[in-house]
Amino acid sequence: MKKIILLIAIIAVLFAGMPENAATAKSKYKKITVSATSYCELGRTATGFNYKKHPKAKAIAVDPRVIPLGSKVYVPGYGYAIARDVGGRIKGKVIDVHYKTRKQAINWGRKKIKIKVYRN
Template sequence: MKKIILLLTLITLVFSSMPVNEAVAKSKYKKISVSATAYNELGRTATGFDYRKHPTAKAIAVDPRVIPLGSKVYVPGYGYAIARDVGGRIKGKIIDVHFKTRKQAIKWGRKKVKIRIYRK
């Protein structure tokens, strides 16, 4: 009986000293407000992704100092995308959303959105 109590006490001590699950302790994503513009190009991105091979891929251009390249991002009204590109005018909290056609890009225009950036 003493062995069982000792074992239960040991198990309790081990589990009580373990850190809380990181997924619960930390947010799974970071929210930021950005100005979102749109573009349509068929070529290679800064990360080497080829839009000619994947013209319907959802991708965004970012300032890598704000959003790391390769990050998964949720953009309201666009959906989930990967930060695959950079741009000369993409500085700070600005993103450029990729569309397959010029008409779609013009329809998007420029808007303020609150995006979620997921960890790589």
């Protein structure tokens, strides 16, 4: 009887530390509706990231009061990116999606979309 009670206690302690839903624990993000524009630049970002060294990197410019720099963000139609830059016209719920070429940036245009911002 003591062994059964001890076993139940150990199992209870093990399960107490686990999240209720493992899928929920992995997907901690907030959805934000933003106006998304685009830009192309091959210099350095506000965080010091160098686009010349990493031309295929996906990055966005954000207002750090809304989306913290360094945050992982999912942008529909663009994919996963890191918030690495800021801009003079990026105020509030606005993001600027980085593209390697001017043609790609122009093709993106301006969109109102729902993005996912993952917790750091």
